[in-house]
Amino acid sequence: MNAASLAAGYFDDMYARDPDPWGFTTRWYELRKRALTMGALPRRRYHNAFEPGCSIGILSVELADRCDRLVCTDIASQALDAARARIGRLPVSARGTVEFRRWALGDEWADEQFDLIVFSEVCYYLDPASVRTTFDRAVEHLEPGGTVLCVHWRRKVPEYPMSGDQVHAIACTTKGLSTLAHYRDEDMSIDVFTALDRDPASVAEIEGIASRMHASSG
Numbered sequence: 262m263n264a265a266s267l268a269a270g271y272f273d274d275m276y277a278r279d280p281d282p283w284g285f286t287t288r289w290y291e292l293r294k295r296a297l298t299m300g301a302l303p304r305r306r307y308h309n310a311f312e313p314g315c316s317i318g319i320l321s322v323e324l325a326d327r328c329d330r331l332v333c334t335d336i337a338s339q340a341l342d343a344a345r346a347r348i349g350r351l352p353v354s355a356r357g358t359v360e361f362r363r364w365a366l367g368d369e370w371a372d373e374q375f376d377l378i379v380f381s382e383v384c385y386y387l388d389p390a391s392v393r394t395t396f397d398r399a400v401e402h403l404e405p406g407g408t409v410l411c412v413h414w415r416r417k418v419p420e421y422p423m424s425g426d427q428v429h430a431i432a433c434t435t436k437g438l439s440t441l442a443h444y445r446d447e448d449m450s451i452d453v454f455t456a457l458d459r460d461p462a463s464v465a466e467i468e469g470i471a472s473r474m475h476a477s478s479g
Contacts, residue, residue, distance in 0.1 A: 266367055266422060267386040272337040280343060283382075285319040294449055298381060298412050299323050301442055301453050303464050307377040307408070313366045314383030318344025324379065325356035332373070334364035367391050370398050376407040380432075385413055385423040392423060392431050400437035400456060409438060409454040416448065425450055 275282040285291045298320065308329040315321045315333035317340050325331050325348060333348075335341045341361050348359045367387055378399050384392050399409055411432045413425030429450045433440060438454035441463075445451075 266388050266391055267420070269336045269365065271420075272335075273339070276337050276339040280339070281317060283316070285317060290448065291319070294412065295320055295323060297444060297449075297451060298379075298410065299327070301410060301412075301444065301451050302327065302377070303408060303441055303453065303455075303467075304377075309373075309375050309404075310377035310379065311373075311375045311402075312379045312381070313364070314381065314386075315344050315361075316340045316382075318347040320379070320381055321359065322347060322351065322356075324377075325351065325359050328377065329357040331357060331359045332362065332375075333359060334362045334366075336363070336365040338363055366395055370402055374402055374404050376404045378403060378407070378409045380409070380411045380413075380428075382413055384411070384428040384432075385418075385421045385425055388422045389427065389431065392428055393435075396432050396435040396438070400435060403437075403456040405456055407456045408441075409456075410451070411454070412449060412451045414448065415445075415450055 281287070283291070306327055306329070310324060310328040310331045312321055312324055312331060313334045315335050318333065321331065321333050321344055333344055335344070341363055345361050348356060366383060384395060387395065403409060409432075411429060413428050415425045417424050429452055432438070432452055432454065437456060439457045440452060441455050442453040443451070
């Protein structure tokens with residue numbers, strides 16, 4: 262990881278002071294953000310998903326319900342332990358296969374392909390060059406037509422190398438990604454991309470609803 266990116270010790274210290282340092286389990290902001298995040302996914306189900314920076318696994322629980330296989334990573338072992346325990350409490354019927362790895366976003370990617378990659382509140386811990394490389398790697402490891410979902414806090418945090426807006430500006434200019442959906446308010450940005458060289462079809466177009474509505478209105 263580049264020296265300008267936040268090191269593992271930063272996160273280890275945070276989890277040592279508070280097992281839920283960002284209030285994932287208590288804040289309405291976080292609950293609302295997860296609802297918007299899951300609602301933004303264009304497919305009902307994915308077969309092989311990747312969630313770097315999973316933290317204590319709050320979003321992982323919801324992703325596991327929509328994915329046949331989910332790979333969750335984090336730089337902090339305490340966060341991974343909490344995420345693993347949280348997923349382990351789910352009934353088997355409520356989740357696919359979930360794999361946990363200690364891995365930092367600036368590390369080399371494994372030789373795997375995914376149809377969903379979720380960057381949730383993780384990329385602004387890296388420096389700009391590493392973020393650019395991260396999205397390039399995502400394109401390389403994304404199946405044709407796969408989804409990249411990017412969601413970040415917009416307000417400036419002094420110790421973070423980047424802002425959420427800077428991260429999303431890089432994501433939106435990454436070659437190989439086409440924008441499917443975008444949401445922004447004062448607090449967060451959500452961008453959904455697909456791995457296509459053309460404008461992606463909407464959910465209604467994929468399901469044939471859009472053409473039927475057009476025909477009925479005519």
